[in-house]
Amino acid sequence: MQGRRRATPTKGDLRERAILDAAEHQLGTDGWDGMTAATIAKAAGITRGALYFYFGSKNEVLAALVAQTVSQLRAEIDAADDGGQSEPGDALRQGVEQTARMWREHGTVMRAAVELSPTVPAIDEAWRSAVIALADTTRGIAERAGFPAGSGPREAAAVTEALVWMTERVFYQATVTGGSLDEAAATLSHVWLTALGI
Secondary structure (H helix, E strand, O other), rough: OOOOOOOOOOOHHHHHHHHHHHHHHHHHHHHHHOOHHHHHHHHOOOOOHHHHHHHHOHHHHHHHHHHHHHHHHHHHHHHHHHHOOHHHHHHHHHHHHHHHHHHHHHHHHHHHHHOOOOHHHHHHHHHHHHHHHHHHHHHHHHHHHHOOOOOOOOOHHHHHHHHHHHHHHHHHHHHHHOOOHHHHHHHHHHHHHHHHOO
């Protein structure tokens, strides 16, 4: 007998969602340094003790927020690839456009992930796992397009990982300098397609 899947979120799910929403909002208004577990809890409408039931620290809140955001991004990239059915060039262009959209909608989270990864291990782990997952998806697209498979320095795995890290850096710079995410996406699409010979 299989268990039933809940159609509606539990009270705990809603509380966790409120905590993450409050943290994302505070990142945009107060910045990382201006946030505390107490301010996140207050904005979420719960006590500080209740927050600690869900997350052990402010770092854990942000790590969960990063994990959620990159999970959304990976789903968007996977959808652009359409299970390997999309033309490689279209999949890559759509993937870059979806990445730009995520930076536009969740730029505060993604900037915090880039900036805090070197000093907060939980955030670094979430961010790096996303890069690895995105590199894996794009490796499959590159190989479908005829790029050499393998892990050597001129083969699909290494090249797509380098391109994913480049993409992160270009979008990060666009957001911190007030640049155009659309222009960054156009440039990145060109670089991806040229580098992979598509």
